[in-house]
Amino acid sequence: MVSFADDHPSRLRRSVLSVPAINVRALEKTHGLACDAVIFDLEDSVFPDKKAEARENLRRFFAETPLVGREAVIRVNEIGSDYFADDMAAVIECRPDAVLLPKVDGPDVVRVVADLLAEADASESLRIWAMIETPLGVLNAAQIAASGRTAGGRLDSFVVGLNDLRKATGVVPESGRTYLVPFLMQVILAARAYGLDAIDSVSNDFRDLEAFGRECLQGRSMGFDGKMLIHPAQIEGANRHFGFSPEAVAEARMIVSAFADPATAALNVINVDGRMIERLHLDEAEKLLAKIAIIEQREGKLS
Structure with missing residues (x-):
């Protein structure tokens, strides 16, 4: 059977760095970083009264100094929030490589966003990434992945969000992620069944590079394509552990x-x-x- 994602070109996603869209200095620094992709975040890292300013930062950045040689992804606020419509307007204007949807609980969210992009005549190359970070998201991972078949071919990657998943499930944050592995493997299985990439969750302590390295090795062994990062110090390790000897x-x-x-x-x-x-x-x-x-x-x- 031909994979749904076979029409999508091969992507390099070893290191996916999240950068707050409100931080202009951090945006400027992305040009000199060796990460494979940058997530420009309008969601968790931006206070509500700064959302509009963050969107304007991105409009200027994409118009004047767009990324070269790396994927550019904009993470919007949750569908149904007061910020979602304005976020999507910014996405359509900025024309990134992908839009990252947070807290995707089921397939309808992917279809709605795909329809919005189609109605706006957004390029077919503008893909959708889905964050799987809730209990419902994990339980419905296969349905979400399958929704790509009816979402104009845009669904391209899953990104795991363990901080929200830990909070919702009560799983204690501990070394080795022992009790989270079943959730992670369920997401991997769903992604692979429908030809999607899968990006492992962030490691919260960017100063502990040894622990970060162990998580990278574990994620690579589980089948993840790369890791979401919160600090440039993590880029080299992610590129090495998810790279090729x-x-x-x-x-x-x-x-x-x-x-x-x-x-x-x-x-x-x-x-x-x-x-x-x-x-x-x-x-x-x-x-x-x-x-x-x-x-x-x-x-x-x-x-």
Whole structure:
């Protein structure tokens, strides 16, 4: 079966930094950072009486100094809030790569926002990211992921929000996230079933880089594509832990080269030095190399 997200190009999302839209200095600093994506936040990090100012900051930023070589994402306030309509107007004007919807409990939210974007003739490349950060969001993760099929192809990624989920469930914040792992894996499973990316939750203590590294390793092992960050100090660790070793890159190139041989054109399984390699490994290798190409292209633009 063809994945719903197959039409979306490969994305690099190892490090996804959240920046308060109210902080002009922080916005300016994003140009020199090596993160893969920036979430410009209009929600939790902006006081209610500063929402309008934050939106104006983003309008100026996107008009005058847009990001180069990284994804730009705007996190809006919750649908039904007093700020949502104005936030979406700013999104349509700024034309980021994606809009991040907080506290998505079910599929209707994704469909409503997709309809709003379509009515505004927003580019089809403007995607939707959904934050899964409530008990209902976790329980309905598969339905939310499936809603992409009826949301104009815009739904592209899940982002886990554990702070709100801990608060709602009463799970104690402890090292290892033991009792949160079932929730995290449910989100991963739903995302993968419908071809979406999945971004792990923030690590709250940006000074404890060892604990952050352990969370990155755990998230990578669970299958997350990257991690949402709250401080630039976390970028290097996220890029490293969710990145690709030279050995993995070399193997990917070997697999692509092996299947490029005309003699293997009609084969689903080939033998390379005593190893059986399937075409599913070819798919994985091509995706890895596409991400390497993104890194190389971005470094060229930023140099």
